[in-house]
Amino acid sequence: MEDPSKAQISRRTGGWITFPFIIASLVGLTLAFGGLTSNLIVYLIKEFGVESIDAAQITNLVNGAGGLTPVLAAIVADSFLGCFSIIWISSIISLLGTILLTLTTTVDSLRPTPCEVGSTSCTPKPKVQYVVLYAAIVLATLGNASLRSTLSTMGANQFDKPKDQGIFFNWFFFFFSGSTIVASTAIVYVEDNVSWKAGYIICVAANVLGTAIFLLGTRFYNNSKPEGSPFTSLARVVVASIRKRKLSLPSTSEDFYHGLMLVEPSKTYRFLNRAAIKSEGDVKPDGSTAKSWRLCSVQEIEDFKTLIKILPLWSSSFFLGTTIGVQGSLSILQALTMDRHLGPNFQIPAGSMLVFVMLSTAIFLALFDKFLFPTWKNLSGKSLTPLQRIGVGHVLNFLCMGVSAIVESKRLNVAKSNQGSIIVPMSALWLVPQLALVGIAEAFHLPGQVSLYYQEFPITLKNLATAMISVLIGISFYLTTTLIDVVRRTTTWLPGNINNGRLDKVYGLLVVGGVLNFGYYVICAWFYKYKNIKAVVDHSDSPSHE
Structure with missing residues (x-):
């Protein structure tokens, strides 16, 4: 029989009590990263003498990493660590990057010597300054980008009803957009008109505050266990179809593995159907797969075909x-x-x-x-x-x-x-x-x-x-x-x-x-x-x- 005290604790986790902690951490972390990246081109040009087009290229790389990293973070969260661990680890990584970038405005050995644009008398900047600069940008980018998808997913996981999840997402994107606008205006204004040091210290403080508030809510969160990534299922279809590429396609659906859902294999991309052909030793007596990377259900294959059909539009x-x-x-x-x-x-x-x-x-x-x-x-x-x-x-x-x-x-x-x-x-x-x-x-x-x-x-x-x-x-x-x-x-x-x-x-x-x-x-x-x-x-x- 379940311990009543444990059941009571279980009921207390999740729900709207977690909302202030997740949203406050979102605001802090978004302000920190937005304050760094919104004015990054200007900082690179004015303080490090980077050519204007090169500075633009660096920010494009940062934005590119910001798009791909959330997917990788989501895969790791779904398959291994869970959202909570990814969030606090990424917050620390982001904080390290923010601190390093702040050091380039405060520590003399890391701070570039002022030089007039176009001047021929400028002394070359030490390599260590560029190493610290780019390390800071990489850490801040990877850390914050990893937070983006996992924080929203974890927030939605605190609610059981789709209606509550929808309300959460509306507020989540509202505060994300609002924080981005504040970072792009108020913090950027401080950097341009007060000092880079003051602006970046605000970013560090926002990062620390966001991380601290997130950790304060630890006992209230409903932490879901990793259940595997949908990307794994897609990869299994490819691997299984390649491993069984020499098998002949059966004429009846009885020779295909259906799992829990009886689905007829479609005739499009028929070569993928081989991934569902049952061979000796592929299926356990209870009907489950014995070799998950050698046998997929027809439904998994049809799901993969859906993705293939939409790829041209996506591209x-x-x-x-x-x-x-x-x-x-x-x-x-x-x-x-x-x-x-x-x-x-x-x-x-x-x-x-x-x-x-x-x-x-x-x-x-x-x-x-x-x-x-x-x-x-x-x-x-x-x-x-x-x-x-x-x-x-x-x-x-x-x-x-x-x-x-x-x-x-x-x-x-x-x-x-x-x-x-x-x-x-x-x-x-x-x-x-x-x-x-x-x-x-x-x-x-x-x-x-x-x-x-x-x-x-x-x-x-x-x-x-x-x-x-x-x-x-x-x-x-x-x-x-x-x-x-x-x-x-x-x-x-x-x-x-x-x-x-x-x-x-x-x-x-x-x-x-x-x-x-x-x-x-x-x-x-x-x-x-x-x-x-x-x-x-x-x-x-x-x-x-x-």
């Missing part, structure tokens, strides 16, 4: 993320050369310009549900499907690149008329329309993609929906780095001083690439057949869109 979004990455990093470089004053006494930090992307995304997400989607449905009689939302995002994305090319062309003309001037007499607010368009495009295609993956993936792979987005973002930023590197090697469009380059042609190239990529997307969407058509209909008729 068409690589270029979406690439253009966003290029513009995000290069817009900061543009802002550094422009007049950022609002009135005589206030100057917008260059690292804060990307806030306009987040603000436009948030505003238009609210307008969609309250105004745009209901209006569209009244006019057409139908709601936008996920594929249509993604398609609109594609169009807005390459239109945004066109606007960026026009604005940059004007900026270059002004720069040529004022040769010798580091700051071009042109307001940085000219960049707002293109940044706002990026945010509006994201408000279309990102929710559209999440919705598509959630409704189309089988129940066993629902967790992959978020992972698909993270991997997409990570790959896109690495492609951004590659694209910029290729342009630098093959053209003169991206010199160290962008006033002497042709950034407008880079944006023009992205317009052409965006149009071609949209054509590829249309072809993929045209041939794609919704697996779960009922979910599409239900989504279209849901109360939130009426």
Whole structure:
């Protein structure tokens, strides 16, 4: 018989009592990392003398790692350590990186000697300074990125009811967005106008506070045991089908292993069906698999096929993320050369310009549900499907690149008329329309993609929906780095001083690439057949869109 005291303790874990601890730790850790990365380009250029394009490349690598690391962290959490252990370990790693970066502003031997931009009398910086700098960036990036998926997953695991989980996710992303905006404005302002030391000390304090609050809530958390990652199941299908590649496909379904669900193997990608062929010694007397890496159920194979079918659509979004990455990093470089004053006494930090992307995304997400989607449905009689939302995002994305090319062309003309001037007499607010368009495009295609993956993936792979987005973002930023590197090697469009380059042609190239990529997307969407058509209909008729 269960001990009543233990049952009482068990009932006390989880639920809304954990919410303040998880949200407070999210806010602290997001403020810390946002304060470091939002202004990283400016710090690298002004304090370490890194060339502007190289600084942009470094931030793209950071953002790429920020997209791929959450997936790896989720696999480790699901398969081995659990979310709680990943979170506190990652918090410590992030804190170490933040402290190291702060030391580059305080310790004399790690602090770069001030040097005027363009001066030929600057002494080379010791290698140890760069070692500490890049070690700090790597640690802070890996630590914080690992927190991103596991903290949200652990928070959702505290609730049993889907309604409570939905409310938690809404608040989670609200506080995440709010913290990012505060870090990109308030902390960046301190770094630009008070000192880098003061700004980074605030980041350290936020990291310490976030970690401490998370650990304070330890006794209240409902810690789920690792149950294995869905990626493991997918890998098993590949391995088992390769190991049985020489076997002939049986004519009846009785020779396939079905597990707990009786599912007929489909005729698409039939070579994968071999993974479910029962051989001697594959199945135990109780009906379970004896060799999990040699035998998979038909359902597991069909789940893998679902993923294969959606991959072309998924791949068409690589270029979406690439253009966003290029513009995000290069817009900061543009802002550094422009007049950022609002009135005589206030100057917008260059690292804060990307806030306009987040603000436009948030505003238009609210307008969609309250105004745009209901209006569209009244006019057409139908709601936008996920594929249509993604398609609109594609169009807005390459239109945004066109606007960026026009604005940059004007900026270059002004720069040529004022040769010798580091700051071009042109307001940085000219960049707002293109940044706002990026945010509006994201408000279309990102929710559209999440919705598509959630409704189309089988129940066993629902967790992959978020992972698909993270991997997409990570790959896109690495492609951004590659694209910029290729342009630098093959053209003169991206010199160290962008006033002497042709950034407008880079944006023009992205317009052409965006149009071609949209054509590829249309072809993929045209041939794609919704697996779960009922979910599409239900989504279209849901109360939130009426």
